[in-house]
Amino acid sequence: MIESEVEVISVEDEYAWVRVKPHGSCGNCDPESGCKTVALTRLFGGAQEFRVRNPIDAQPGDLVLVSVDDGMLLKSALWGYGLPLALLMAGATLGHLFAPTRMANRIALLGAVVGALAAFMVLWIRRSKMVEPVIVEKRGPGQPTSSTCKNQSQ
Incomplete structure (x- = not known):
């Protein structure tokens, strides 16, 4: 503790x-x-x-x-930094992989934004369980x- x-x-x-x-x-x-x-x-x-x-x-x-x-400091860092980063990267990767070639960068950016917003929504919903x-x-x-x-x- x-x-x-x-x-x-x-x-x-x-x-x-x-x-x-x-x-x-x-x-x-x-x-x-x-x-x-x-x-x-x-x-x-x-x-x-x-x-x-x-x-x-x-x-x-x-x-x-x-x-x-004791583990709260590490857990809060992983949830607060790790989850948004992981979902941002996953959204960008999926957007880039499934987009038409000429729009790949725009769709990747959109996927990154959607991934980051999803992470913040998860954190907002989970805040009562912290x-x-x-x-x-x-x-x-x-x-x-x-x-x-x-x-x-x-």
Whole structure:
């Protein structure tokens, strides 16, 4: 699991807007996968504020722990980049193969556009099935900050 300590900014129904807490490098981050807090931020395009599910009714100002499955970063990249590229290329190839010779380039371009639009429609329909980050626990003011570093000395 990728976990990060964040601060709740505002609450909307079953969701909360949170801000990633800045932290310094400890020098002991997981050498195999790197800093997981940075990975969580990259999942949202580098944004420092993002929306998460809030099943524990956290309130603005609370420090909370947000969690996302480890494979979510790779899955979202494959769906977001791989599917549109694959359907764009498939549409262009099919358009080129089945078009009359004098119109092959135009039909290939049309096939590419149709393939890309199909990919975006699939992603739009599938958006409700995407895994969302979720608040898993509240952190009290006396609790030590969470760390994804395995060897951090206290």
